[in-house]
Amino acid sequence: MEQSIIRIEGIKKSFGPVEVLKGVDFDLRTGEVHALMGENGAGKSTLIKVLTGIHPRNSGEIYIRGESKTYTNPKQAEKDGIAVIHQELNIIPTLTVAQNMFLGKELKYGRTGILRSKEMKQKTIEYLDKLGVYIDPDQEAGELSVGKQQMIEIARAIATDAEVLIMDEPTAALTDKEIEALFKVIDSLKKQGVGIVYISHRMEEIFKICDRITVLRDGEYVETRDASTTDLNEIVKMMVGRDLGEQFPHRVRSEGEVLLQVKDISAPGYFENISFDVARGEILGVAGLMGAGRTEIMESLFGARKFKGGEVRLDGNPLKIKHPADAINKGIGLITEDRKGKGLVLNQTIRENMALTNLPHVSQNKIIQKKREQELVDRLMKRLNVKATGPEQTVGSLSGGNQQKVVIGKWLGIQPKLLILDEPTRGVDIGSKKEIYHIMNELTSFGVAIIMISSELPEVLGMSDRILVIHEGKVGALLNRDEADQEKIMHAATGGE
Known part of the structure; x- marks a missing residue:
């Protein structure tokens, strides 16, 4: 039998009265x-945090190379050769790419404290090159897209030779x-004997690169299978305790009149001459x-x-929006792709977050009515099946999927005419995804127009219902659902005619 680098036995972890593992x-x-x-909330991230010393365990044993270990902070785990790329990005936005890459591990000239800045910049380029990307090492990390920030995190972890x-x-x-x-880097690391724990909700990735699969459900160990001897349906059933049926719910197109018309709008450096429309009850x-x-x-x-330039109309009337508050007052909601940075106040409660967009x-008389607030939040939590100890739980302590449900809840409360969803199921488990899809269908059945990136x-x-393809800031194609396929979308997305 192959040697285990890590062996975890009977780990239990509670936060107050809530038993998470x-x-x-x-x-x-x-x-x-x-x-x-x-699923989100199954205990995956908590188990990793217990392993690496972020959270102390209540009971159970952790063995590293056969030796019993108890870490009290992640630095100790790192010294033992365990590197972690967390779901929550640990990038400091005001520092440069190179400064982030070597944070806490700066290269210096002897004991002088003088930094070997040129060398750190060069190594940053080399580490990122292994991932097939170039990012200016002098650029402030906060100016980068979430995707590029993620690449810095990955490169930083790989650089530790863990x-x-x-x-x-x-x-x-x-x-x-x-x-x-x-994936090429992962394959190379495997050949070097590196053990990789891989957490993802993207099923196609799991079966593409993983050797074994362990499933947790509601904080309990369910089963471990060889990836080659199981399939998607079996794994999903182990995760949720039941068959989910079709991945996407049946959708009945129920669109009405055009709600939003966009004609020839531009933002230099980002997009140019964008035109499209979306109807009531439609998902674009x-x-x-x-x-x-x-x-x-x-x-x-x-x-x-x-x-x-250009023109935007809502319900046939010119739409003048200078600030998000104007959009909200017109019945437009935006679920941002960066839920932690822009969508939520992480140190506030579910109640405070959900009420934030619903203060009117x-x-x-500008005084919050506690009873109204509580009724609204209770209704939204129930409708969205938010798994939490209650409305007073801080949002930062929720799983990714439940955080996303809170973001959606914020905007359902305003009873929107138009809801813009930017990557609505990113980092969300397969069961929660289906719940979000059902909510989208339900909203469109009431005439809400949805734009989904x-x-x-x-x-x-x-x-x-229709698909708008954007290529380098311009409309690449507008396809009806029945004529679209992955090949046509990618062709248009990469500049094909």
């Missing part, structure tokens, strides 16, 4: 990619090209490569970014 077992062998799977690499949703913000480069999917300008177009319509509905082509094809 209930005697979990897991092991990792040298030179394997072992998938750790489960024996164990833990990847928590590493591809969530990456382009197909970047994912392909990452927006596809394109990362950096094509999809997000910038939608932020402009929401008042979070300025555009020039829960206030009287997604980098997952099966999602675009499975949920859209």
